[in-house]
Amino acid sequence: WWTWIVFTVIFIIVWQVVGSLPLVGFCWLLKIVRVAGYSCSLEELVITGPSKAPNFLLMHTAFLIGAASFYFFLKILHNKNLLKVLTERIRFDYKRSLFGLSIFFLFAVIPLAATLLTDSSELKLRGDIPDLLLITLIALIFVPIQAGLEEAFFRGYLLQGFSLLFKSRVLILIITSLLFAFLHLMNPEPWSYGVGTYLISVFLVGMFMGLITLIDGGIELAVGIHIANNLWVHLIVGLEDSAIPSSSLFITTNQNLDMVPTIIFSMSQYTLLTLVFAFKYKWFDKLKKYAPL
Known part of the structure; x- marks a missing residue:
């Protein structure tokens, strides 16, 4: 049972914390390099500007990193096939x-x-x-x-x-x-x-x-x-x-x-x-x- 707890804690940290690093990095970049009309609040971690697309894309990278970590830790901690977690079908x-x-x-x-x-x-x-x-x-x-x-x-x-x-x-x-x-x-x-x-x-x-x-x-x-x-x-x-x-x-x-x-x-x-x-x-x-x- 302990592996389930370890997996959950590590996965959430990677998903929520590590996954937000691309957005944090881009926010810091906007503090250094001016991009026409764009700004970012490090407190709220939201990029505002002429288009919502950059913020939309970077906020979704957390899920990409989370998905990769889910697959990785599932193999490392459980030696389990991803399909077995998703469905009982073949x-x-x-x-x-x-x-x-x-x-x-x-x-x-x-x-x-x-x-x-x-x-x-x-x-x-x-x-x-x-x-x-x-x-x-x-x-x-x-x-x-x-x-x-x-x-x-x-x-x-x-x-x-x-x-x-x-x-x-x-x-x-x-x-x-x-x-x-x-x-x-x-x-x-x-x-x-x-x-x-x-x-x-x-x-x-x-x-x-x-x-x-x-x-x-x-x-x-x-x-x-x-x-x-x-x-x-x-x-x-x-x-x-x-x-x-x-x-x-x-x-x-x-x-x-x-x-x-x-x-x-x-x-x-x-x-x-x-x-x-x-x-x-x-x-x-x-x-x-x-x-x-």
């Missing part, structure tokens, strides 16, 4: 990820269309198309790495690790989802939109992702949904205060997240998604073979 099922991505986009487009047709006062069109196109190219490369890394760690590695300590899958889901939620406290969103509501929202995401991972026997669907969610936030509808600023097509002007409506909407969406996946992949037949949670 190969990673990319079609499942694509299906999860597509369904999530469908579920996101419908409310957006309804909002635009009825009351678009909460949405503001940015109109910075050139920067959006540049960020889109970067996002299509780096967002799958970001989402894949987080799912591999939380819904792959940690789910397996805690299963060595606890027999209850419900308890394992709760623990990993709490860790997933509290890690997101480092983002600016909870402090701008309400810590309680934000934590519950992220916790519910973690529970949903963990549940479909346990039932389906792999993180493929969770990876697809995670990629779709991040692409949506970066490219379609973004927040004014975001962990990774981008030039999304729209920005929401709603600064308040009411807890009860947020929970009801999230639970409804996750229930419908679970039912879609259950019918698609015949989960009801598989659940009959499971021991009680």
Whole structure:
């Protein structure tokens, strides 16, 4: 069990600390060399300027470094094949990820269309198309790495690790989802939109992702949904205060997240998604073979 603790501590340090060094280095460079219109705050580690693309790219390098360290330490400390952490199938099922991505986009487009047709006062069109196109190219490369890394760690590695300590899958889901939620406290969103509501929202995401991972026997669907969610936030509808600023097509002007409506909407969406996946992949037949949670 100690190797799981050592792995987790070292991995998080490399991911969060070493992974931020390229951004820190570029910030120091901007202090020495003037680049037209660009500046960087070493306290907030955010590059501001004519384009959000440099900051967007450098913030995502942390996930690239994190992914490399995840693979490396998995081999060194566990002598374990990466595939064994990702799925119980003989190969990673990319079609499942694509299906999860597509369904999530469908579920996101419908409310957006309804909002635009009825009351678009909460949405503001940015109109910075050139920067959006540049960020889109970067996002299509780096967002799958970001989402894949987080799912591999939380819904792959940690789910397996805690299963060595606890027999209850419900308890394992709760623990990993709490860790997933509290890690997101480092983002600016909870402090701008309400810590309680934000934590519950992220916790519910973690529970949903963990549940479909346990039932389906792999993180493929969770990876697809995670990629779709991040692409949506970066490219379609973004927040004014975001962990990774981008030039999304729209920005929401709603600064308040009411807890009860947020929970009801999230639970409804996750229930419908679970039912879609259950019918698609015949989960009801598989659940009959499971021991009680």
